Amino acid sequence: xxxxxxxxxxxxxxxxxxxxxxxxxxxxxxxxxxxxxxxxxxxxxxxxxxxxxxxxxxxxxxxxxxxxxxxxxxxxxxxxxxxxxxxxxxxxxxxxxxxxxxxxxxxxxxxxxxxxxxxxxxxxxxxxxxxxxxxxxxxxxxxxxxxxxxxxxxxxxxxxxxxxxxxxxxxxxxxxxxxxxxxxxxxxxxxxxxxxxxxxxxxxxxxxxxxxxxxxxxxxxxxxx
Amino acid sequence: xxxxxxxxxxxxxxxxxxxxxxxxxxxxxxxxxxxxxxxxxxxxxxxxxxxxxxxxxxxxxxxxxxxxxxxxxxxx
Numbered sequence: 001x002x003x004x005x006x007x008x009x010x011x012x013x014x015x016x017x018x019x020x021x022x023x024x025x026x027x028x029x030x031x032x033x034x035x036x037x038x039x040x041x042x043x044x045x046x047x048x049x050x051x052x053x054x055x056x057x058x059x060x061x062x063x064x065x066x067x068x069x070x071x072x073x074x075x076x077x078x079x080x081x082x083x084x085x086x087x088x089x090x091x092x093x094x095x096x097x098x099x100x101x102x103x104x105x106x107x108x109x110x111x112x113x114x115x116x117x118x119x120x121x122x123x124x125x126x127x128x129x130x131x132x133x134x135x136x137x138x139x140x141x142x143x144x145x146x147x148x149x150x151x152x153x154x155x156x157x158x159x160x161x162x163x164x165x166x167x168x169x170x171x172x173x174x175x176x177x178x179x180x181x182x183x184x185x186x187x188x189x190x191x192x193x194x195x196x197x198x199x200x201x202x203x204x205x206x207x208x209x210x211x212x213x214x215x216x217x218x219x220x221x222x223x224x225x
Numbered sequence: 226x227x228x229x230x231x232x233x234x235x236x237x238x239x240x241x242x243x244x245x246x247x248x249x250x251x252x253x254x255x256x257x258x259x260x261x262x263x264x265x266x267x268x269x270x271x272x273x274x275x276x277x278x279x280x281x282x283x284x285x286x287x288x289x290x291x292x293x294x295x296x297x298x299x300x301x
Contacts, residue, residue: 010245
């Protein structure tokens with residue numbers, strides 16, 4: 001769900017870790033444990049590799065010792081802020097086949113964008129790139145779901161204006177969920193830029209608050225070690 | 226209709242025009258180069274991540290030096 005998914009969808013990230021979203025169930029974790037054993041992956045830091053932590057929204061961090069993936073980090077999560085539960089993510093996933101026949105399951109683009117709405121600086125330009133790339137790939141013949149996705153998640157003022165002014169009815173319907181599209185419909189770029197910044201800032205603050213209890217729990221676990 | 230070049234410049238526009246699979250393959254090439262140059266798979270510390278622990282020990286490289294080093298540098 002991390003860097004390689006971003007590359008696939010149109011952003012560019014040279015991410016040296018691997019992020020996995022998994023279904024937090026005992027049988028599934030047993031399979032994952034076997035796969036991680038193949039990579040000679042060991043848990044680093046806290047929390048330990050237990051169902052309860054995944055279900056509470058923590059990430060479990062591993063480092064691989066296998067010579068082909070030496071020191072590679074693997075982060076495993078099951079629950080992400082603002083993102084649907086795993087069964088829905090799985091239904092919407094993108095499956096790709098690599099030249100050697102390996103299949104990779106990626107978060108769908110809208111779910112990846114949602115997962116990237118964090119407190120970190122680096123995630124916000126990434127979201128912009130991801131949605132821009134999708135826009136340019138599909139602008140010739142977009143379907144209603146794509147137009148809705150753009151109106152909900154584009155972060156490029158000029159493109160938002162273009163979509164909002166071309167699809168006024170849908171834009172009007174989305175004003176209640178994303179008020180800044182009203183500026184886009186009116187072509188008010190300055191106000192739109194400010195509203196986008198405010199939107200980002202709010203989302204980052206929400207993410208910080210979401211993590212406060214989880215960070216406190218991590219701190220306790222670190223001290224208990 | 227706005228063109229990608231107007232917004233993001235030629236390089237990004239070219240990247241956007243690749244298919245997802247082409248982008249994946251291009252990034253694989255970058256990986257191969259990076260690893261061939263001795264690049265490490267250790268991720269950079271992400272100080273803004275909620276998981277970041279400033280006190281956590283960082284793994285040392287086996288040979289005690291960075292995988293990619295500057296051998297020559299200009300004055301500026």
